[in-house]
Amino acid sequence: MPQMHADPASAGLASATSDAVTLKVTGLRTHFRIGSTIAKAVDDVDLTVRQGKTLAVVGESGSGKSVTSLSIMRLLAPSATIVDGTMAFTRRDGTVVDLARAKNRVMRGIRGQEIAMIFQEPMTSLNPLYTVGDQIIEMIRLHETISRAEARGRARRMLELVEIASPERRLDDYPHSMSGGMRQRVMIALALACNPFLLIADEPTTALDVTIQAQILELLRRLQQEMGMSILFITHNLGVVAEIADDVAVMYAGKVVEQAPVNALFKAPRHPYTKGLIACIPDPARDRDAAGGRRLLSPIPGSVPSVTNLPKGCAYADRCPLVVAKCREESPPLIAVGALHSTRCWRHEDV
Numbered sequence: 001m002p003q004m005h006a007d008p009a010s011a012g013l014a015s016a017t018s019d020a021v022t023l024k025v026t027g028l029r030t031h032f033r034i035g036s037t038i039a040k041a042v043d044d045v046d047l048t049v050r051q052g053k054t055l056a057v058v059g060e061s062g063s064g065k066s067v068t069s070l071s072i073m074r075l076l077a078p079s080a081t082i083v084d085g086t087m088a089f090t091r092r093d094g095t096v097v098d099l100a101r102a103k104n105r106v107m108r109g110i111r112g113q114e115i116a117m118i119f120q121e122p123m124t125s126l127n128p129l130y131t132v133g134d135q136i137i138e139m140i141r142l143h144e145t146i147s148r149a150e151a152r153g154r155a156r157r158m159l160e161l162v163e164i165a166s167p168e169r170r171l172d173d174y175p176h177s178m179s180g181g182m183r184q185r186v187m188i189a190l191a192l193a194c195n196p197f198l199l200i201a202d203e204p205t206t207a208l209d210v211t212i213q214a215q216i217l218e219l220l221r222r223l224q225q226e227m228g229m230s231i232l233f234i235t236h237n238l239g240v241v242a243e244i245a246d247d248v249a250v251m252y253a254g255k256v257v258e259q260a261p262v263n264a265l266f267k268a269p270r271h272p273y274t275k276g277l278i279a280c281i282p283d284p285a286r287d288r289d290a291a292g293g294r295r296l297l298s299p300i301p302g303s304v305p306s307v308t309n310l311p312k313g314c315a316y317a318d319r320c321p322l323v324v325a326k327c328r329e330e331s332p333p334l335i336a337v338g339a340l341h342s343t344r345c346w347r348h349e350d351v
């Protein structure tokens with residue numbers, strides 16, 4: 001059974017078995033209705049988040065990453081519906097619940113306590129009218145019956161945990177008086193205050209400069225080791241994936257087109273889209289031409305098809321260098337190509 005600590009700030013090394021699964025999403029379809037049009041924002045997504053590990057979900061803008069995470073949290077816009085699929089989440093007590101079908105009352109108990117979320121922009125979660133201390137205390141007392149003084153002590157330890165200097169003084173600060181990096185640390189403290197079992201991080205470092213970004217990634221890695229939580233990390237940046245992930249799921253036009261352990265994905269991608277994305281990672285040595293020192297990036301030609309008008313076959317066919325007739329006729333299923341490695345490509349042997 002998963003280990004738990006009432007106080008995450010004093011949690012020791014938690015045990016995490018790599019083959020235990022925290023979240024298994026199978027065949028998830030989340031569609032939007034816009035008038036008479038259906039937008040298949042998420043269409044047959046399979047994902048596995050292993051216990052104590054980080055699964056990075058990567059893909060271009062509009063590929064369905066955020067809609068996937070909002071489906072897991074059941075925080076979708078009213079125009080969106082989960083039309084199919086299961087999301088098996090292993091709770092703290094070891095029981096498994098299907099988040100696609102759980103009652104709203106059950107979801108309210110899970111959100112914040114067992115699954116927490118952090119966003120790109122901390123101000124979407126932080127209230128500008130309250131001090132950061134009050135917000136963390138409020139969050140703790142929402143889920144636990146402890147005194148305000150005890151909750152304040154815990155809030156201070158949470159700020160310490162996310163490496164904020166002078167935490168006692170900082171508790172009385174308002175979010176706007178803090179830097180972007182510090183606000184992101186506060187949001188992490190807020191998310192982790194109830195010791196979640198799964199943390200969903202949606203582009204949490206995108207708005208930060210590179211140095212602060214590296215510090216926040218390092219912080220998340222350390223906290224994960226100390227608290228044993230699983231992380232679903234959403235990003236469009238494969239460089240960040242290499243830094244943080246154990247496993248990677250690559251999304252394209254509402255589908256996961258490849259999932260693999262991070263080393264396998266970078267060393268031997270088995271989908272042409274993944275290979276294309278890897279080729280786009282800036283590499284100063286490779287990408288400078290001798291004459292002008294100019295960067296020669298190789299973005300993938302073409303663009304993602306609209307999710308309101310997806311083609312019959314593989315959605316990547318129009319951009320794919322390996323395309324054959326079958327690709328335009330039939331959408332490939334997820335095909336297992338190795339241990340924990342699967343791809344949606346008819347030509348996977350030739351990638």
Ligand SMILES: Nc1ncnc2c1ncn2[C@@H]1O[C@H](COP(=O)(O)OP(=O)(O)OP(=O)(O)O)[C@@H](O)[C@H]1O
Pocket residue numbers: 032034039041059060061062063064065066067068077079236307
């Ligand atoms: N409220 C909405 N109403 C209609 N369509 C939506 C809505 N929210 C998202 N979509 C559509 O769902 C698709 C997936 O969007 P999503 O935000 O999940 O992409 P993403 O991969 O997270 O992109 P980004 O990296 O830009 O955040 C997009 O085509 C988008 O237009």
